[in-house]
Amino acid sequence: MKKNIKWNHYLNYIIIGALTVVFSAMSLTGTLSRLSYVLLQNISIAIILSVSLSVVVGFLGELSLGHAGFMCIGAYLGGKVSSLLLPAFGESLINVIISMAVGGILAAICGVIIGLPALRLRGDYLAIVTLAFGEIVRSIFMNSSPESFGGSFGLQTPRYDRTYLFIVGFVVVLICLAVIQNMMRSKHGRAITAIRDSEIAARATGINVTKYKLIVFTVSSFFAGVAGVLYSFTQSNVQSVNFSYNYSIEILVMVVLGGMGSINGAIISATLITFLDVQLQTILTGDLAVLQDFFYAIILIVIVIYNNAPGLKNFRDKYNFKNFTEKLFKKKNNPAHMTDDEAKWNRVPSKILVDEVLSTKIQRDPTASVKPDKEGK
Numbered sequence: 001m002k003k004n005i006k007w008n009h010y011l012n013y014i015i016i017g018a019l020t021v022v023f024s025a026m027s028l029t030g031t032l033s034r035l036s037y038v039l040l041q042n043i044s045i046a047i048i049l050s051v052s053l054s055v056v057v058g059f060l061g062e063l064s065l066g067h068a069g070f071m072c073i074g075a076y077l078g079g080k081v082s083s084l085l086l087p088a089f090g091e092s093l094i095n096v097i098i099s100m101a102v103g104g105i106l107a108a109i110c111g112v113i114i115g116l117p118a119l120r121l122r123g124d125y126l127a128i129v130t131l132a133f134g135e136i137v138r139s140i141f142m143n144s145s146p147e148s149f150g151g152s153f154g155l156q157t158p159r160y161d162r163t164y165l166f167i168v169g170f171v172v173v174l175i176c177l178a179v180i181q182n183m184m185r186s187k188h189g190r191a192i193t194a195i196r197d198s199e200i201a202a203r204a205t206g207i208n209v210t211k212y213k214l215i216v217f218t219v220s221s222f223f224a225g226v227a228g229v230l231y232s233f234t235q236s237n238v239q240s241v242n243f244s245y246n247y248s249i250e251i252l253v254m255v256v257l258g259g260m261g262s263i264n265g266a267i268i269s270a271t272l273i274t275f276l277d278v279q280l281q282t283i284l285t286g287d288l289a290v291l292q293d294f295f296y297a298i299i300l301i302v303i304v305i306y307n308n309a310p311g312l313k314n315f316r317d318k319y320n321f322k323n324f325t326e327k328l329f330k331k332k333n334n335p336a337h338m339t340d341d342e343a344k345w346n347r348v349p350s351k352i353l354v355d356e357v358l359s360t361k362i363q364r365d366p367t368a369s370v371k372p373d374k375e376g377k
Contacts, residue, residue, distance in 0.1 A: 012177060012264055020170040027163050035282060037162040041234050043274045044169025045227045048176050050254040050270040051263055052223035055180055057252065058261035059189070060216045061196030062119070063127040065248045069134030070107045070221045072243035074228025076141050076149050078103025079157035079238050082229075091160050096168055100229045107225025108218050110137075115217040119210065122199075131245055142240040154239035157232045169230050176223050181263060183219070192216060193261075257303055273300075 023040060026032045049067060056064045082099040089095040114133050121129060141149050149155050183189055192212050194202045203209055232238045254273055258265030276299060284291050306312060 012267060013174060016170060016173060016177075016267075020167060024164075024167050027167075034162075035278070037166060038234075039275065039278050040166035041162065041169055041230075042278060043271050044166055044173050045230050045234075046251075046254065046270040046274040047173050047267050048169075048223050048227040048230070049251045050258065050266040051173075051176055051180060052220045052227070053251050054255045054258070054261070054263060054266040055184070055192075055216050056220045057255050058259075058266075059184060059192050059196060060213065062213070063123065064130045064217075064220075065127050065245060065252065066114075066130030066132075066134040067220070067224050067251050068243040068245065068248040069130075069137040070111060070224035071228035071231065071247075072134070072137050072141065072240060073107045073110055074103035074225030075232040075238050075243070076155055076228075076240075077106045078225070078229030079155055079232035080149065082158055082232070083156070086158055091158055093168075095158075096160065096233065099233075100172070100226050103229035104222045104226040107228065108222035111218045111221025112214065115214050115221075119213040119217060131248070134243070134245060134248055138240045138243050150237075154237040155232075157235065157238055159236045160233045162234075165230075165233055172226060172230065176226075177263065179219065179223075184263075188212065188215070253300065257300070 023032065023036075027037075049071065053064065053067050056062055078099045081102045082095055085095045085098060089098075114130075119126070141155075142152055144151050146153065184192070191202070191207045194205070194207060195209055195212060199209055228243075250273075254270045255266055257273070258267070258269030280295055284295070306316075
Protein backbone atom coordinates (compact mmCIF):
# COMPACT_ATOMS: atom_id res chain seq x y z
CA MET A 1 0.00 0.00 0.00
CA LYS A 2 1.42 3.34 -1.03
CA LYS A 3 1.89 5.79 1.83
CA ASN A 4 2.01 9.53 1.28
CA ILE A 5 4.93 11.33 2.91
CA LYS A 6 3.99 14.53 4.72
CA TRP A 7 6.86 16.69 3.61
CA ASN A 8 5.74 19.63 5.72
CA HIS A 9 6.69 17.56 8.79
CA TYR A 10 10.28 17.47 7.56
CA LEU A 11 10.55 20.97 6.14
CA ASN A 12 12.42 22.38 9.14
CA TYR A 13 14.93 19.50 8.96
CA ILE A 14 15.50 20.14 5.27
CA ILE A 15 15.97 23.89 5.64
CA ILE A 16 18.26 23.69 8.67
CA GLY A 17 20.27 20.85 7.14
CA ALA A 18 20.67 22.68 3.83
CA LEU A 19 21.75 25.91 5.53
CA THR A 20 24.22 23.98 7.68
CA VAL A 21 25.79 22.44 4.58
CA VAL A 22 25.98 25.84 2.84
CA PHE A 23 27.53 27.64 5.80
CA SER A 24 29.92 24.74 6.41
CA ALA A 25 31.17 25.00 2.84
CA MET A 26 31.58 28.75 3.26
CA SER A 27 33.49 28.20 6.50
CA LEU A 28 35.87 25.72 4.90
CA THR A 29 36.55 28.13 2.04
CA GLY A 30 37.13 31.01 4.47
CA THR A 31 34.34 33.25 3.17
CA LEU A 32 32.50 33.61 6.50
CA SER A 33 33.28 36.63 8.63
CA ARG A 34 33.99 36.57 12.35
CA LEU A 35 30.62 38.13 13.07
CA SER A 36 28.91 35.36 11.07
CA TYR A 37 30.54 32.70 13.24
CA VAL A 38 29.30 34.42 16.40
CA LEU A 39 25.84 34.84 14.92
CA LEU A 40 25.52 31.20 13.83
CA GLN A 41 26.72 29.93 17.21
CA ASN A 42 24.23 32.10 19.08
CA ILE A 43 21.38 31.15 16.74
CA SER A 44 21.96 27.42 17.26
CA ILE A 45 21.98 27.86 21.05
CA ALA A 46 18.87 30.06 20.97
CA ILE A 47 16.94 27.54 18.85
CA ILE A 48 17.74 24.70 21.25
CA LEU A 49 16.63 26.79 24.22
CA SER A 50 13.41 28.06 22.63
CA VAL A 51 12.33 24.67 21.24
CA SER A 52 13.04 22.89 24.54
CA LEU A 53 11.14 25.51 26.55
CA SER A 54 8.29 25.41 24.03
CA VAL A 55 7.52 21.85 25.14
CA VAL A 56 6.91 23.03 28.71
CA VAL A 57 5.18 26.33 28.01
CA GLY A 58 3.48 25.72 24.66
CA PHE A 59 2.53 22.05 24.69
CA LEU A 60 2.27 21.26 28.42
CA GLY A 61 0.87 24.67 29.31
CA GLU A 62 3.07 25.27 32.37
CA LEU A 63 4.95 28.51 33.00
CA SER A 64 8.63 27.91 33.76
CA LEU A 65 11.12 30.71 34.45
CA GLY A 66 14.09 28.55 35.40
CA HIS A 67 15.38 27.60 31.97
CA ALA A 68 18.50 29.72 32.41
CA GLY A 69 19.22 27.79 35.62
CA PHE A 70 19.41 24.47 33.75
CA MET A 71 21.53 26.15 31.11
CA CYS A 72 23.82 27.41 33.90
CA ILE A 73 24.19 23.86 35.25
CA GLY A 74 25.19 22.58 31.82
CA ALA A 75 27.58 25.46 31.19
CA TYR A 76 29.47 25.05 34.48
CA LEU A 77 29.46 21.27 34.85
CA GLY A 78 29.94 20.55 31.16
CA GLY A 79 32.66 23.18 30.95
CA LYS A 80 34.38 21.67 33.97
CA VAL A 81 34.30 18.20 32.43
CA SER A 82 35.67 19.62 29.19
CA SER A 83 38.58 21.21 31.09
CA LEU A 84 39.33 17.91 32.86
CA LEU A 85 39.27 15.98 29.57
CA LEU A 86 41.48 18.50 27.79
CA PRO A 87 44.81 16.75 28.60
CA ALA A 88 43.50 13.39 27.37
CA PHE A 89 41.46 14.35 24.30
CA GLY A 90 42.48 17.94 23.60
CA GLU A 91 40.07 20.17 21.71
CA SER A 92 38.59 17.28 19.79
CA LEU A 93 35.06 16.27 18.86
CA ILE A 94 35.16 13.46 21.44
CA ASN A 95 35.69 16.02 24.19
CA VAL A 96 32.78 18.07 22.88
CA ILE A 97 30.40 15.08 22.73
CA ILE A 98 31.30 13.77 26.21
CA SER A 99 30.99 17.23 27.75
CA MET A 100 27.58 17.84 26.15
CA ALA A 101 26.33 14.43 27.27
CA VAL A 102 27.50 14.97 30.86
CA GLY A 103 26.14 18.52 31.03
CA GLY A 104 22.78 17.50 29.58
CA ILE A 105 22.39 14.45 31.84
CA LEU A 106 23.28 16.37 35.01
CA ALA A 107 20.84 19.13 34.06
CA ALA A 108 18.15 16.49 33.43
CA ILE A 109 18.82 14.94 36.85
CA CYS A 110 18.40 18.36 38.45
CA GLY A 111 15.20 18.73 36.44
CA VAL A 112 13.87 15.50 37.93
CA ILE A 113 14.84 16.53 41.46
CA ILE A 114 13.17 19.91 41.10
CA GLY A 115 10.28 18.58 39.05
CA LEU A 116 9.05 16.03 41.58
CA PRO A 117 7.84 18.65 44.09
CA ALA A 118 7.54 21.63 41.76
CA LEU A 119 5.31 20.09 39.09
CA ARG A 120 2.58 19.52 41.65
CA LEU A 121 2.16 23.29 41.48
CA ARG A 122 0.55 25.23 38.67
CA GLY A 123 0.49 28.72 37.19
CA ASP A 124 2.15 31.50 39.13
CA TYR A 125 3.33 29.19 41.90
CA LEU A 126 5.29 27.02 39.48
CA ALA A 127 6.78 30.13 37.87
CA ILE A 128 7.95 31.41 41.26
CA VAL A 129 9.49 28.05 42.23
CA THR A 130 11.37 27.68 38.92
CA LEU A 131 12.51 31.30 39.11
CA ALA A 132 13.84 30.69 42.62
CA PHE A 133 15.59 27.53 41.41
CA GLY A 134 17.42 29.46 38.71
CA GLU A 135 18.57 32.11 41.17
CA ILE A 136 19.71 29.46 43.69
CA VAL A 137 21.78 27.69 41.04
CA ARG A 138 23.35 30.95 39.96
CA SER A 139 24.18 31.89 43.56
CA ILE A 140 25.77 28.49 44.24
CA PHE A 141 28.18 28.80 41.34
CA MET A 142 28.85 32.46 42.09
CA ASN A 143 29.88 31.67 45.68
CA SER A 144 31.87 28.56 44.86
CA SER A 145 35.57 28.32 45.57
CA PRO A 146 38.05 29.48 42.92
CA GLU A 147 39.48 25.95 42.72
CA SER A 148 36.15 24.34 41.91
CA PHE A 149 34.11 26.64 39.65
CA GLY A 150 35.99 29.92 39.77
CA GLY A 151 33.68 31.75 42.16
CA SER A 152 32.71 35.29 41.19
CA PHE A 153 35.50 35.44 38.60
CA GLY A 154 33.92 32.68 36.56
CA LEU A 155 35.03 29.29 35.29
CA GLN A 156 37.86 29.11 32.78
CA THR A 157 36.77 26.83 29.94
CA PRO A 158 38.43 25.84 26.65
CA ARG A 159 37.21 27.87 23.67
CA TYR A 160 36.87 25.61 20.67
CA ASP A 161 37.54 26.38 17.04
CA ARG A 162 34.70 28.53 15.74
CA THR A 163 35.08 27.15 12.22
CA TYR A 164 33.28 23.95 13.15
CA LEU A 165 31.61 24.69 16.50
CA PHE A 166 28.48 26.13 14.85
CA ILE A 167 28.21 22.91 12.82
CA VAL A 168 28.07 20.94 16.07
CA GLY A 169 25.44 23.38 17.30
CA PHE A 170 23.15 22.86 14.32
CA VAL A 171 23.59 19.08 14.49
CA VAL A 172 22.36 19.30 18.09
CA VAL A 173 19.45 21.43 16.81
CA LEU A 174 18.45 18.64 14.42
CA ILE A 175 18.68 16.06 17.22
CA CYS A 176 16.57 18.29 19.47
CA LEU A 177 13.94 18.66 16.75
CA ALA A 178 13.90 14.93 16.06
CA VAL A 179 13.35 14.04 19.72
CA ILE A 180 10.75 16.70 20.51
CA GLN A 181 8.76 16.54 17.26
CA ASN A 182 8.55 12.75 17.28
CA MET A 183 7.48 12.84 20.92
CA MET A 184 4.77 15.43 20.29
CA ARG A 185 3.42 13.57 17.23
CA SER A 186 3.10 10.31 19.13
CA LYS A 187 0.49 9.15 21.64
CA HIS A 188 2.64 10.70 24.36
CA GLY A 189 2.35 14.08 22.68
CA ARG A 190 -1.43 13.74 22.54
CA ALA A 191 -1.44 12.95 26.26
CA ILE A 192 0.69 16.04 26.94
CA THR A 193 -1.61 18.34 24.99
CA ALA A 194 -4.61 16.75 26.72
CA ILE A 195 -3.09 17.75 30.05
CA ARG A 196 -2.69 21.29 28.75
CA ASP A 197 -6.31 21.48 27.61
CA SER A 198 -7.81 20.04 30.80
CA GLU A 199 -5.82 18.34 33.52
CA ILE A 200 -8.98 17.07 35.24
CA ALA A 201 -10.28 15.48 32.04
CA ALA A 202 -6.85 13.97 31.37
CA ARG A 203 -6.82 12.35 34.82
CA ALA A 204 -10.35 11.08 34.27
CA THR A 205 -9.30 9.31 31.06
CA GLY A 206 -6.46 7.50 32.83
CA ILE A 207 -3.49 9.68 31.82
CA ASN A 208 -0.68 9.71 34.37
CA VAL A 209 -0.36 13.48 34.64
CA THR A 210 2.61 13.49 37.02
CA LYS A 211 4.59 11.09 34.82
CA TYR A 212 4.09 13.11 31.65
CA LYS A 213 4.86 16.39 33.37
CA LEU A 214 8.08 14.91 34.67
CA ILE A 215 9.02 13.56 31.23
CA VAL A 216 8.48 16.95 29.60
CA PHE A 217 10.40 18.76 32.33
CA THR A 218 13.30 16.28 32.10
CA VAL A 219 13.59 16.46 28.29
CA SER A 220 13.43 20.25 28.39
CA SER A 221 16.10 20.40 31.13
CA PHE A 222 18.39 18.04 29.22
CA PHE A 223 18.48 20.16 26.07
CA ALA A 224 18.83 23.35 28.13
CA GLY A 225 21.92 21.78 29.74
CA VAL A 226 23.31 20.83 26.31
CA ALA A 227 22.77 24.42 25.15
CA GLY A 228 24.66 25.58 28.25
CA VAL A 229 27.63 23.37 27.34
CA LEU A 230 27.64 24.81 23.82
CA TYR A 231 27.57 28.28 25.34
CA SER A 232 30.63 27.43 27.48
CA PHE A 233 32.46 26.38 24.32
CA THR A 234 31.91 29.82 22.81
CA GLN A 235 33.31 31.58 25.88
CA SER A 236 36.71 31.42 27.51
CA ASN A 237 35.18 32.41 30.85
CA VAL A 238 31.71 31.33 32.03
CA GLN A 239 30.16 33.69 34.60
CA SER A 240 26.94 33.06 36.49
CA VAL A 241 25.80 36.66 36.01
CA ASN A 242 24.91 35.78 32.41
CA PHE A 243 22.23 33.30 33.56
CA SER A 244 19.95 35.64 35.48
CA TYR A 245 16.15 35.53 35.39
CA ASN A 246 16.25 38.16 32.63
CA TYR A 247 17.74 35.54 30.33
CA SER A 248 14.97 33.09 31.23
CA ILE A 249 12.42 35.76 30.33
CA GLU A 250 14.22 36.39 27.04
CA ILE A 251 13.92 32.70 26.17
CA LEU A 252 10.25 32.82 27.14
CA VAL A 253 9.78 35.80 24.83
CA MET A 254 11.14 33.72 21.94
CA VAL A 255 8.54 31.03 22.63
CA VAL A 256 5.63 33.45 23.03
CA LEU A 257 6.48 35.47 19.91
CA GLY A 258 6.83 32.30 17.84
CA GLY A 259 3.40 31.09 18.92
CA MET A 260 2.44 28.84 21.80
CA GLY A 261 2.81 25.21 20.79
CA SER A 262 4.56 25.98 17.49
CA ILE A 263 8.02 24.48 17.03
CA ASN A 264 8.60 26.18 13.69
CA GLY A 265 7.50 29.47 15.21
CA ALA A 266 9.98 29.02 18.07
CA ILE A 267 12.77 28.40 15.54
CA ILE A 268 11.94 31.50 13.50
CA SER A 269 11.48 33.68 16.56
CA ALA A 270 14.77 32.55 18.13
CA THR A 271 16.60 33.22 14.87
CA LEU A 272 15.15 36.70 14.39
CA ILE A 273 15.63 37.80 18.00
CA THR A 274 19.22 36.53 18.10
CA PHE A 275 20.00 38.21 14.78
CA LEU A 276 18.48 41.44 16.07
CA ASP A 277 20.44 41.28 19.32
CA VAL A 278 23.79 40.64 17.60
CA GLN A 279 23.21 43.36 15.01
CA LEU A 280 22.29 45.93 17.65
CA GLN A 281 25.43 45.09 19.62
CA THR A 282 27.47 45.54 16.45
CA ILE A 283 25.88 48.77 15.24
CA LEU A 284 25.35 50.54 18.56
CA THR A 285 28.82 50.82 20.04
CA GLY A 286 30.48 53.36 22.27
CA ASP A 287 28.09 55.95 23.70
CA LEU A 288 25.22 54.50 21.65
CA ALA A 289 25.48 51.16 23.47
CA VAL A 290 22.98 52.43 26.06
CA LEU A 291 20.33 52.44 23.30
CA GLN A 292 20.60 48.70 22.63
CA ASP A 293 17.96 47.71 25.16
CA PHE A 294 15.73 50.60 24.07
CA PHE A 295 15.62 49.63 20.40
CA TYR A 296 15.44 45.94 21.33
CA ALA A 297 12.34 46.60 23.45
CA ILE A 298 10.71 48.78 20.77
CA ILE A 299 11.14 46.11 18.10
CA LEU A 300 9.76 43.41 20.40
CA ILE A 301 6.71 45.57 21.15
CA VAL A 302 6.09 45.99 17.41
CA ILE A 303 6.32 42.22 16.93
CA VAL A 304 3.89 41.59 19.78
CA ILE A 305 1.40 44.09 18.35
CA TYR A 306 1.67 42.46 14.93
CA ASN A 307 1.02 38.99 16.38
CA ASN A 308 -1.96 40.03 18.50
CA ALA A 309 -3.63 43.05 16.84
CA PRO A 310 -7.20 42.13 15.76
CA GLY A 311 -7.02 44.46 12.77
CA LEU A 312 -4.11 42.45 11.32
CA LYS A 313 -5.76 39.06 11.76
CA ASN A 314 -6.77 38.66 8.10
CA PHE A 315 -3.28 39.63 6.96
CA ARG A 316 -1.68 37.15 9.38
CA ASP A 317 -4.01 34.37 8.31
CA LYS A 318 -3.29 34.97 4.63
CA TYR A 319 0.46 35.42 4.81
CA ASN A 320 1.90 32.93 7.28
CA PHE A 321 4.33 30.05 7.24
CA LYS A 322 1.62 27.38 7.40
CA ASN A 323 -0.16 28.61 4.28
CA PHE A 324 3.16 28.86 2.47
CA THR A 325 4.03 25.23 3.19
CA GLU A 326 0.55 24.05 2.21
CA LYS A 327 0.78 25.84 -1.13
CA LEU A 328 4.25 24.47 -1.66
CA PHE A 329 3.64 20.81 -0.89
CA LYS A 330 -0.11 20.26 -1.17
CA LYS A 331 -1.70 19.72 -4.56
CA LYS A 332 -4.54 22.01 -5.40
CA ASN A 333 -8.01 20.70 -6.31
CA ASN A 334 -7.37 21.14 -10.00
CA PRO A 335 -8.68 18.66 -12.65
CA ALA A 336 -5.28 18.79 -14.35
CA HIS A 337 -3.68 17.34 -11.19
CA MET A 338 -6.32 14.63 -10.67
CA THR A 339 -5.38 11.04 -11.48
CA ASP A 340 -7.41 7.88 -11.98
CA ASP A 341 -8.36 5.73 -9.05
CA GLU A 342 -5.93 2.89 -8.42
CA ALA A 343 -8.88 0.49 -8.24
CA LYS A 344 -9.76 0.65 -11.94
CA TRP A 345 -12.49 -1.56 -13.38
CA ASN A 346 -10.05 -3.60 -15.40
CA ARG A 347 -7.83 -4.23 -12.35
CA VAL A 348 -10.52 -5.55 -10.00
CA PRO A 349 -12.16 -8.68 -11.55
CA SER A 350 -14.78 -8.88 -8.83
CA LYS A 351 -16.46 -5.71 -10.06
CA ILE A 352 -19.17 -5.85 -12.72
CA LEU A 353 -18.62 -3.89 -15.89
CA VAL A 354 -21.01 -1.04 -16.54
CA ASP A 355 -21.95 -2.47 -19.95
CA GLU A 356 -23.10 -5.69 -18.33
CA VAL A 357 -25.29 -3.78 -15.90
CA LEU A 358 -26.96 -1.79 -18.69
CA SER A 359 -27.56 -4.88 -20.84
CA THR A 360 -29.17 -6.91 -18.06
CA LYS A 361 -32.90 -7.60 -18.55
CA ILE A 362 -35.02 -7.60 -15.42
CA GLN A 363 -37.96 -10.07 -15.60
CA ARG A 364 -40.68 -10.85 -13.09
CA ASP A 365 -40.65 -14.31 -11.55
CA PRO A 366 -44.04 -15.92 -12.41
CA THR A 367 -43.92 -18.16 -9.33
CA ALA A 368 -43.53 -15.24 -6.94
CA SER A 369 -46.67 -14.43 -4.95
CA VAL A 370 -47.91 -10.86 -4.83
CA LYS A 371 -49.36 -9.67 -1.55
CA PRO A 372 -52.40 -7.40 -1.90
CA ASP A 373 -52.16 -3.94 -0.47
CA LYS A 374 -54.45 -2.53 2.22
CA GLU A 375 -57.19 -1.66 -0.34
CA GLY A 376 -57.23 -5.22 -1.67
CA LYS A 377 -55.72 -4.39 -5.03
